[in-house]
Amino acid sequence: MASRKKVLLKVIILGESGVGKTSLMNQYVNKKFSNQYKATIGADFLTKEVLVDDRLVTMQIWDTAGQERFQSLGVAFYRGADCCVLVYDVNNAKSFETLESWRDEFLIQASPRGPENFPFVVIGNKIDMEESKRMISQKRAMAWCQSKGNIPYFETSAKEAINVEQAFQTIAKNALQQEVEVEIDFPDPIKIDSDTSKDFGCAC
């Protein structure tokens, strides 16, 4: 039986302003899309319970402002992250080109243990738009991801809920792995097998 230890996974979403970070988060957590999300100022997060490999975990998903100017706030938000999601807009070349600096900046500010192995996930968003608008091919994006240590890559539409669930499943999975590796020395205090334990309440 899987361990039931409570796990909180901290996930940070980064990327240029307007690529759809807020939309992705809301699509994933609230199953909603609105084209009236305001530009994010500061940061906010949502939480969601997910089952990953039989474990119930809580994902705390941080949505940050996209403008570089506000990156200095990052330190406060990045610390203790278990996974970092880099988002770009497939119809906007610049948003892809800046992925590298978002990644580097994150590693500097979050300074995770073992930066080489820190889990990232890359998302190319807004694939619902006309093909003619597309600026970054899947091939190009995947090549970049490969060069950065095989970062998992997803193409999504927050608007049409394409692939969002799958992307976040992987995010959760990789974040959990990170978390497990970090906290390996704390064994699960108790195993509660729900199917057989009827009587563990106070017996008085």
Add this chain to the structure above:
Amino acid sequence: MENDPLVAQMEDLELDQSTLFAQPRLLFTRPKVYVETSTNGKEGMPGFISLIETTNYEHILSWTPEAAIPGLDQDSYVDISSEGEYDSSRFVAPPRTPEALRSRSFHPSDYAVSVPLQSIYSLLVYPPRIKDRQGSIIINLIGGESLPAFYFHDDGLSKGKGLPGTPPTWGGQELLNHLEQLVEVVGSAIEPGVYLVNASRADKINHGAASPSLPASSLPSSGVQDHPLREVSLRGEHESLYPDISSINQPASPAPDTATTTATGSITVEGMRRRRSLTENSRSNSPGTGHQQFASATGSPNISSSGSFSGRPRTPLPFENHIDPLVNTVKEMRWNILERFSQVARFSRDAATNILDHPITKQILPPHVQQRIHESEAAKRVMDDYDSARVYLAKWAATVADQSDKERREVQEMDRLRQGQSGTGSHPTHGRNGRRINDHEDEEGPLGAFNVLDLETECTMIHHSRTDPLSPMDWFSFFDDEGRLKVSEGHVREVVFRGGIEHDIRIEVWKFFLGIYPWDSTEATRVALRASKAEEYYELKREWFDDASVQEDEAFQEQKLRIEKDVHRTDRTISFFASETLPNFAGDFTGVGSNENLELLKDILLTYNVWAAKSPSDRAASTDKTSTSQPSDILATGETLNSPVEPNLLEGYVQGMSDLLAPVFAVMGDEVMGFWAFVGLMEKTKKNFYRDQVGMQSQLETLCKMIQVLDPKLYKHLETCEALNLFFCFRWLLIWFKREFEWVDIMRLWEVLFSDHLSTQFQLFVAMAVLDKHRDVMIDHLQGFDEILKYVNDLSMTIDLEESLQNAEVLYRRLEHVANKVDAKRQERTTSSENGAEATPEFPPALRKLLKETPPSTST
């Protein structure tokens, strides 16, 4: 529980016990109880299940859909203020069976349901199981009807499963536990999962062969399992995921005395059959339930309504002293609590629109504040049931307390007016917001000697000066025949600070405050200015608008994209910016259309880039603004040209600027004046947008110092939470609370900030006021930076502006008071001993800068 904000609050507010006792009370409530509906699919519709005691001690069970409560879910919110459809007869409640289950109406409030406990015949309890994680309860009424199944979604609440010895409480169990305190609930020995409410003797016999004559006292108090009439406990019956909790709460509740034979008069065989068939679906059918006997017993007269313990003081069941094991898991569940918190914040946005004023409860609860207080009092008792409810009720109570505080102040105000005194409101320094009074006692504050000052008592008499907005009549009376101001500029500033401006004249008055019109201008000057401003603006605009090379410039295009992207996400709910009469020229994103005003926002922002690139941006920083300095009227005086040019730190459009522009543009109503008003506003806020973020940083640091001086306890708490960076106030300060208040409030707030009357940084006092309002909740419930951030973000659109402004002014005076005290003390020590001054710390210079310079104290 001495940390409980409610306790203090209640001490403050509980006015008259005797009247309060006559009020209805909320005894129990639990969110996330779902009812299946035709529209919401499998998931069902979430709502609150509650137990309420009415004024005549009748107990009611009700379920209210979240969606029926304004603010909880904007999408599904439908106005339900019409009361006509509710039957206000005996049960002061909506139809017993939700209308929507019969018809195909999808109105959320139709699903609301409310029944007196006396009308409940039995409960079918399906605790959560491995496959069916939610668990549900079906309530059968005496008339034979059944309420829809209530699914208790405990996912968010049951995360403590892994902790040893801390079994979580299933919501259904909690409901049963609370029901048990109000009515007799016995489990059927032959039909597992069936619980009879105030069962008749006949029913008891049928369901458990209980000896009808057995007096209550002789019931065995232990060995519950052996007795056919089991206590309300789900123990071991259904491989429950949830270990038994109530069995810890021995002994069993007393069986009813013989006099409380129940009102079973209306039970029919048919009704019974229906219940039977419900039970047969899912569990093994026990034979021999003796329908005839049952039917024969139904003739017994309704002797007393045992459902209500009216007038009889109820001795607390041991249950009540039992510490809910969930408390231990609270730490684990904080995230879920926070989620709920956010709902709560919205939920309690307006005391008048939450549960209490919902049409369903409205009829039970007359709209008096006192009883709202009492609601919270009662609520307090059930707060420990589980933490999210506690938090929820705490917030609710805070709102209620607020309301009463406000009304009390109104009454005071009326009294004062009647006695012909000035309309100055006094601000009660205690009781407000339910804040604890003695917080500063025995606090070794970070500033040591500051603690000598007994702020709370010394500042009791500090008043705010808020009053009515400036009317057009008064405004025009300020001018002479030439249209020149004949009152002092300071007077206008003070008037606007105290009351704001009526909307009709904002368009004019703001032009003075935003530096478009000089204060000493005549009407003729202003006419000329309008023309020259227009010329100047279009000249700036032409620089990018008419220049193809600029348009093709990559940097320009990038700026344009940034601006477009944000403008399309700015205040689209405001009618001024809502329409989609033009195509979205940006052609980006979701294909939502544009409109003329949006296009003008873009133009203004692009033109501002041109303007900002030409002007020394650090002007505000170089002329160190003290309170006496005037707001920038550089535009009017042309003084800009003479200032030393400093490196431009603005570098184009920064997110947040569109938020600042939208209201000033809407007030001005045209492009030219919108632009210049924006320039004036940016003079006050542009440091916030500098590349190095130094403007934001210094504001946050100053605010932090202010907390340290005015509320050491909160400061300490933030310190333990590692939240002293105050990043959760970042959005507030960056765009002057634009995202925290409704549109109309933003205009009211901003003109107070424009006035620079007490301080040029009055936004910091407003921030302090909002923090002050929530400091108890923060201290008691929020334990980390992220929790605080979430909580503060979710305050958005729930903050009372008028109150915040009043409190901000009081806080200003308080800070001033501290400054004077500290100065006086230091002076005293320097004169009495040589090195004495060192013992008293200096008043922080950063804070001193916020205060208006006052003539040195002559009192000593």
